[in-house]
Structures are given as structure tokens and as C-alpha cells.
Amino acid sequence: MRSRSRATVAALALVVAGGGMARAQQVPNDQPINVSNDTIVLDELSFTVSKTPQRLIDTLGGVSQVTQADIDRAQPSTVSDLLRTVPGVSTQVSSNDPAQSINIRGLQDFGRVNVLVDGARQDFQVSGHNANGSFYLDPEFINNIDIVRGxxxxxxxxxxxxxxxxxxxxxxxxxxxxxERWGVEQKVGVSSNGLGAFTSTSAGYRYGDIADIYGQFLYRDQGDYRDGSGDRVRDSGSNNFGGLFKFNYHPGDGQTVSLSALSQKFDYSNFGTSDEGSRWRNNVVTSTFTAGYKFESPDNPLMNFNSKVYYSQTDYHQTLVAPDATYAALGAVPGDKLFDRIGTFGFDVYNTSRFTTGAFNHTLTYGFDAAFDRVTTEDHAGGYVSALTPSGDRHLLGAYVQDEVRYGDWLRVQGGLRFDNYGLSGGGYSSSGNHLSPKITVGVTPIKGIELYGTYAEGYRAPSITETLIAGTHPFPAFDIMPNPNLRPEVGHNFEAGTNLKFDNVFRQGDSFRGKLTGFVNNVDDYIDQANVEPGTLVCFIPGLPLNICQNIPGATGVLPAIQYVNIARARLMGVELEGAYDWGGGFVSMAGSHTNGKNLDTDLPLNTVAPNKVSGTLGLRFLEDRLTVGSRVTLVGATSKRVDTPSGGYGLVDVFASYKYNDNVSANFAIDNLFDRRYRAFLDSANSPGLAAKFSLTVKLAGK
Structure with missing residues (x-):
């Protein structure tokens, strides 16, 4: 029976192994791996699903984490570098703008993916030919990333x-x-292929058990990179200067008062979001401020109180360098400026109570949250920004309750309910609405190490300011874009089923295997998308030429329909995701994969934002008493023609990495991305991705007690 069990687990490992990389100490054969120290990533803790600490492998849903070890190995220059192997996740990146946009299960833009930095919403959006919802964050500021799918x-x-x-x-x-009481850390990194260099300086001090303070300063400078064919990708360089500050104060047992501030300044030049036309100099300043209070009573399990208030802001400044014919015809001259700002004030207050009723153990979480968005745009260079990214205000209010009930060690039931209310105004229009979103999950463990679960959950997305209020004329060719104050919110009805696999001592004492397999169907009512509406507008196809003259030139005019954000009756997204890892102390192997389909059920046409199939695998080996780790990562992405304007062929990438820890204070990392210099373009990106790039970083720390 023992050999059959091992064979079964081995087969499952080959099928389900995935996603996060694995970490484990080399241990003697008679000792298990200490999961509280250096662990397989699926044993890491996450607060994102239930706001209570829970190991990823025990979450009843598609949840992944990118750890600090993953960040060190990848040596990323962008957030996208960290997310490309996460199942069900893709990113949209413009080569001439350091902003990032995240796509989960084919859904992105306008808040469909809630991006949080230290719990603060990042709701920045500017209309153009790139993603309609993005954020700016240097990966050197990141400690870890939690991804919740659906x-x-x-x-x-x-x-x-x-x-x-x-x-x-x-x-x-x-x-x-x-x-350790105090410490200073200096990290420097250099990369080939135009990806430049960075320097990061951090310092921290602990005042006993009373307080601690942390500060970090970063400067990164990148130039234009070349794709796999050696062609330079224009305007792909930028520089960033940023700082991070954190302070924690512990006034009593179980109490923490926390403050944080993060600010970054990005500078770069481009030809706008279409990569052609007028040339602009761009300056982006993004800031996030948080203040929190937490009290976990050491004597009362009914009290685990958390509160946070935050403010996040992105200022997007553009200065015209060289106008094209369209802007020149409108009187724009070099030095004219555009300004776009979104500020979000929000808070989240909740408490978790743990108690028992008969044979049932409860973890009850209840609270309320709010976010207030204010968009302000000014345009002194043509008027397009103020029209296409309109000013306005929106509030999102919510209250929620969720109870996780456990019966013995074989049954878990999670039930939750959320109430949402929103209001939006600007440009003489307004809209509002509210909704109750239920959630129910049942998890059963028929055999130790295997947990099966099923979920029904609803999500509610209010229309954004831009989707509702956008009103103006597109630059050449000049067609109209119309507002729609009658937009209805989107409601997602998500059905999900999955399996969590958790086995230790599979082939030898101390090894570990973790795996997650998830299937889902997400039916979205009133999905919002752009559509052509009548009547059309007669336009001139010759930039800068007046319409009355253009009409006398054969073929120089045509009728273009107006564009408006409208509700599609129904959209459906469905797919499967798998991830897991096996760690035997002397090394690890991991794989991940995802497949998603999405379509408009009214037209039976595919949704343009559904990413192609993806499979990735990582193999790492440890040497020199775990001080040296070397390995390779392979990523395979399928072909897609869902976006007719930018179809992409399938491609495969091979990366290699090495990490060496000389001692607790000195470490180095080396990596080569795209080892075979493959020319490819990632899904939805505006230009080809970088070719071969070699990366090296050195970290030196001084610390004392």
C-alpha cells in the first residue's frame, strides 16, 4: 500500500505540479521540513482571501503568491517580470510607459482587478491605446504579491x-x-540589453519591543532595449526615483499603530499611447500613504480588530515637445501641457471573532470599507485628455460579513455576504446603484492530504468615471466618443471547483509536495465594452486639412460611427488552472498552467482580453549547504488570434538563474532572461519584448544587536 500511495502522489505531482517556486532547507532524513521558515511557496501565509492568516495550500480557491525568494531569483525590472508564470494571470505593458496593467482570467481595466499596495487601492486610469487601468510600482519596493483569481x-x-x-x-x-536591533542594506544591480542599473539603500531600527522604523531609497535608470532580432524598441527607457518609509508603534500587548508612505517619480519620453504622432515628455508622480491600528486581544478570541485609512494619488504630467499635424492644426505648440490626476481616499475597518457552537468552530469576520475617487484633468494642448479622461467623482461603499465554520478535520463551510453602494457624478451626469453579493464555499477532506471544494460567489463592479462620462472627439481620424450615464454595473456569477493536495514524506523523509487544481465558470451580466453607435460622423482622412476642402478630394472623406461604452447582456469566462511544487531539500521542481476561454454570449464572439494558454516550469538545485541555488525556468505560451489587430504566435522562453549567499550579510544573484534570444511579443503588449538580457545584483548588509 505504501508503494502504491507513493506512485499515486508521484503521478499527481506530474499532472498538478505548478506555479510558485519552492524553497526548503536541506534537512536530515529523519526530520521534516520546517514550514515556518524556508518553505514551499504554497505553504506561505496569505491574508488576502479571508483577512485572516491562512496557508495558500489551505485556501479554498485559486490563490498564488510571489515571494521574496522569487523576486531575488527573477531580478525583475518590471512587475510584469514577476507575474508571467502565475497561472491565470497576464499583464499588458506599453514599451514606452513604465505603467503596468494586470489581467486575471481574461478580465482587466477599470477596476475589474482590484490592485492594492499595502491595502490601498490603485485606481489610476488614462484613456488611450493602452490599458484602461494601470499602476506604477518598482519591483525593488515589493516584499511579496498575493494573487486571488475570481x-x-x-x-x-x-x-x-x-x-x-x-x-x-x-x-x-x-x-x-x-x-537584530539595527541594520543598513545596500543593493545594486546591473543588466544588459538596455535594462540599465539600479541602486537601493535601506535602513531600519528596532526600539526594543516598543517601535520600529524602516526607510528605503531607490534610483533606477533604463535605456531602450532590443528585441530578439536585435531591433531597438524606441522609447522603452525611463528612470525612477522613489522612497519608502514605515513606522510601527506597539503601545500595549497585541496592539500596533502603523504608518507608511511610498512615493515614486518616473520620467520618460514617447510619442503618446499610439507610439506615433506628437512627441511628449512625461513626468509621473505616484504616492501612497496609509495609517492603521490593529488590536489582537491575547485573552479574548472575539477581538481581532483591524483598521486602515489610506490615500493614493497619481499625477500624470505631459509636456508637448513636437506637435504633429493634428495638434498643430489645433494651435498646440511645444511647451503646452496636459495634466491628469486621480486621488483615492479610502478606509477598511473589520474585526474577526473566533468561537465555538457545539461541535462547530467559527471564524467570523465582519466590517465595512469605502473608497472615494476624484479625477481631475486639465488640457492646454488640444483638449483631448480632458475629453477622453473626464473629470468626476465616484464613491464605493461596502459592508461585509463572512463566517468560516469547521467541523472536525474533514469539513469546512465559508458563507459570506457583501453589500455595495456606489455613486458617480461629473459633466452634468450622475448615476448610482447597490447590490448584495453572496458567497458560499464547501470544502471536504475525504482522505488526509486531499481537500475538495466548490464555490459560488458574486462580484459587483460599478462603472468607472471614464466609462460613464467620456465625451469628445478622437484625434485623427476624428470620430465622436459619447457618454453613457445609463450604464449598469457588472455582476459576476462565479462557479468554482478545485482540489488542494498536500503530502509530506512522499519519497524520502522531509520532502514535500503541494498542488492546487481549479476549474471555474464566471458569467458576467451587463459586461461593459465599447461598441459602435449611430449616427456616424463625416471625417477627413488627411491630417490637418479642413473638412470643406477634404470633401472635394476623391476618397479623402468617409463616415465613421461614434463609439460608446455599453452593456453587453452576458459574457462568459471559463477555464482551468493548476500549480504546485515538489521540494526534496536538495532542490525543487515546479510547474504551472492555465487555460481560459471567454466570449460574448450575445454574439458568440471571443472577448479580446482573454490570454492564450500558458505553461511554465522551474527546476532548482541547492549546493554548498544551501548557500548556492542554480536553476532554469521554461515558459510556453500558445498562439492567439483573438485580437484581430495584433495576433501573436506561440513562443517558448528559457531563463537561467543562480543565487549565492556568502553569509547572512552578503549575497549575489545572477540571471539570464530569454536565453536563446527569442523574438516575441507578449499578449496585448504594444511592442516586441526584450531579447536576451543578463542581470546581476549584489546585496551587502550591516546589522547589530
Whole structure:
């Protein structure tokens, strides 16, 4: 029976192994791996699904995490570098703008993926030919990333019908080990292929058990990179200067008062979101401020109180350098400026109570949250920004309750309910609405190490300011874009089923296997998308030429329909995701995969934002008493023609990496991305991705007790 069990688990490992990379200490054969220290990533803790600490392998849903070890190995220059192997996740990146946009299960833009930085919403959006919802964050500020796929985490704020991407920034524990009182860390990195260099300086101090303080400063400079054919990708360079500050104060047992501030300034030049036309100099300043209070009573399990208030803001400044014919015809001259700002004030207050009723153990979480968006645009260079990214205000209010009930060690039931209310105004229009979103999950463990679960959860996304209020004329060719104050909110109805696999001591004492397999169907009512509406507008196809003259030139005019955001009756997204890892102490192997289909049920046409199939695998080996780790990562992406304007062929990438830890204070990382210099373009991206790039970083720390 023992050999049959091992063979079964081995087969499951080959089928389900995936996603996150694995980490484990080399241990003697008679000792299990200490999962609280250096672990398989699916044993890491996450707060994102239920707001209570839970191991990823025990979450009843599609949840992944990118850890600090993953970040060190990848040596990323963008957030997208960290997410490309996460199942069900893709990113949209413009080569001439350092902003990032996250796509989960084919849903993105306008808050369908709730992006959080230290719990603060990132709701920035500017209309153009790139993603309609993005954020700016240098990966050197990131400690870990939690990804929740689907609307199973609706207690984390309104709108997340696609999922949640929660970024936790570095802090005092990033540079100080337990028992250390002070520390200074210097990290420098250089990369080939135009990806430039960075320097990061961090310092921290612990005032006993009373308080701690952490600060970090970063400068990154990147030039234009070349794709796999050696062609330079124009305007792909930028520079960033940023700072991070955190302070924690512990006034009593179980109490923490926390403050944080993150600010970044990005500078770059481009030809706008279409990569042609007028040339602009861009300056983006993004800031996130948080203040929180937490009290976990050491004597009362009914009290685990958390509250956070935050403000996030993105200022997007553009200065005209060289106008094209369209802008020149409107009187725009070099030096004219555009300005776009979104500020979001929000808070989240909740409590978790743990108690028992008979044979049932309860973890009850209840609270309320709010977010207030204010968009302000000014345009002194043509008027397009103020029309296409309109000013306005929106509020999102919510209240929620969720109870996880456990019966013995074989049954878990999670039931939740969220109430959402929104209001939106601007440009003489207004809209509002509310909704109740239920959630029910049942998890059963028929055999130790195997947990089966099923979920029904709803998500509610209010229309954004831009979708509702956009009103103006597109630059050449000049067609109209119309507002729609009658837009209805989107409602996602998500059905999900999955299996969690957790086995230790499979082939030898101390090894571990973790795996997650998830299937889902997400039916979205009143999905919002752009559509052509009548009547059309007679336009001139010759830039800068007046219409009355253009009409006398054969073929120089035509009728273009207006564009408007409208509700599609129904959209359906369905797919399967798998991930897992096997770690035997001397090394690890992991794989991940995802397949998603999405279509408009009214027209039976595919949705343009559904990413192609993806499979990735990583193999790592440890040497020199675990001080040296070497390995390789393979990523295979399928072909797609869903976006008729930018179809992409399938491609495969091979990366290699090595990490060496000389001692607790000195470490180095080396990596080569796209080892075979493959020419490819990632799904939805505006230009070809980088070819071969070699990366090296060195970290030196001084610390004392």
C-alpha cells in the first residue's frame, strides 16, 4: 500500500505540479521540513482571501503568491517580470510607459482587478491605446504579491470581479533578522540589453519591543532595449526615483499603530499611447500613504480588530515637445501641457471573532470599507485628455460579513455576504446603484492530504468615471466618443471547483509536495465594452486639412460611427488552472498552467482580453549547504488570434538563474532572461519584448544587536 500511495502522489505531482517556486532547507532524513521558515511557496501565509492568516495550500480557491525568494531569483525590472508564470494571470505593458496593467482570467481595466499596495487601492486610469487601468510600482519596493483569481475575495473591496492583486512592500523584517536591533542594506544591480542599473539603500531600527522604523531609497535608470532580432524598441527607457518609509508603534500587548508612505517619480519620453504622432515628455508622480491600528486581544478570541485609512494619488504630467499635424492644426505648440490626476481616499475597518457552537468552530469576520475617487484633468494642448479622461467623482461603499465554520478535520463551510453602494457624478451626469453579493464555499477532506471544494460567489463592479462620462472627439481620424450615464454595473456569477493536495514524506523523509487544481465558470451580466453607435460622423482622412476642402478630394472623406461604452447582456469566462511544487531539500521542481476561454454570449464572439494558454516550469538545485541555488525556468505560451489587430504566435522562453549567499550579510544573484534570444511579443503588449538580457545584483548588509 505504501508503494502504491507513493506512485499515486508521484503521478499527481506530474499532472498538478505548478506555479510558485519552492524553497526548503536541506534537512536530515529523519526530520521534516520546517514550514515556518524556508518553505514551499504554497505553504506561505496569505491574508488576502479571508483577512485572516491562512496557508495558500489551505485556501479554498485559486490563490498564488510571489515571494521574496522569487523576486531575488527573477531580478525583475518590471512587475510584469514577476507575474508571467502565475497561472491565470497576464499583464499588458506599453514599451514606452513604465505603467503596468494586470489581467486575471481574461478580465482587466477599470477596476475589474482590484490592485492594492499595502491595502490601498490603485485606481489610476488614462484613456488611450493602452490599458484602461494601470499602476506604477518598482519591483525593488515589493516584499511579496498575493494573487486571488475570481471574485472569491469580495470582502476586499468593490469591483474585483476578476480578482485581487495585493502588493505588500518591504519593511523592517526585510533587512533585520529576529534579535537584530539595527541594520543598513545596500543593493545594486546591473543588466544588459538596455535594462540599465539600479541602486537601493535601506535602513531600519528596532526600539526594543516598543517601535520600529524602516526607510528605503531607490534610483533606477533604463535605456531602450532590443528585441530578439536585435531591433531597438524606441522609447522603452525611463528612470525612477522613489522612497519608502514605515513606522510601527506597539503601545500595549497585541496592539500596533502603523504608518507608511511610498512615493515614486518616473520620467520618460514617447510619442503618446499610439507610439506615433506628437512627441511628449512625461513626468509621473505616484504616492501612497496609509495609517492603521490593529488590536489582537491575547485573552479574548472575539477581538481581532483591524483598521486602515489610506490615500493614493497619481499625477500624470505631459509636456508637448513636437506637435504633429493634428495638434498643430489645433494651435498646440511645444511647451503646452496636459495634466491628469486621480486621488483615492479610502478606509477598511473589520474585526474577526473566533468561537465555538457545539461541535462547530467559527471564524467570523465582519466590517465595512469605502473608497472615494476624484479625477481631475486639465488640457492646454488640444483638449483631448480632458475629453477622453473626464473629470468626476465616484464613491464605493461596502459592508461585509463572512463566517468560516469547521467541523472536525474533514469539513469546512465559508458563507459570506457583501453589500455595495456606489455613486458617480461629473459633466452634468450622475448615476448610482447597490447590490448584495453572496458567497458560499464547501470544502471536504475525504482522505488526509486531499481537500475538495466548490464555490459560488458574486462580484459587483460599478462603472468607472471614464466609462460613464467620456465625451469628445478622437484625434485623427476624428470620430465622436459619447457618454453613457445609463450604464449598469457588472455582476459576476462565479462557479468554482478545485482540489488542494498536500503530502509530506512522499519519497524520502522531509520532502514535500503541494498542488492546487481549479476549474471555474464566471458569467458576467451587463459586461461593459465599447461598441459602435449611430449616427456616424463625416471625417477627413488627411491630417490637418479642413473638412470643406477634404470633401472635394476623391476618397479623402468617409463616415465613421461614434463609439460608446455599453452593456453587453452576458459574457462568459471559463477555464482551468493548476500549480504546485515538489521540494526534496536538495532542490525543487515546479510547474504551472492555465487555460481560459471567454466570449460574448450575445454574439458568440471571443472577448479580446482573454490570454492564450500558458505553461511554465522551474527546476532548482541547492549546493554548498544551501548557500548556492542554480536553476532554469521554461515558459510556453500558445498562439492567439483573438485580437484581430495584433495576433501573436506561440513562443517558448528559457531563463537561467543562480543565487549565492556568502553569509547572512552578503549575497549575489545572477540571471539570464530569454536565453536563446527569442523574438516575441507578449499578449496585448504594444511592442516586441526584450531579447536576451543578463542581470546581476549584489546585496551587502550591516546589522547589530
Amino acid at each position: 471574485p472569491i475575495s469580495n470582502i476586499y473591496g468593490s469591483g474585483a470581479i476578476g480578482g485581487v492583486a495585493s502588493f505588500t512592500t518591504r519593511g523592517i523584517d526585510s533587512i533585520l533578522a529576529p534579535g
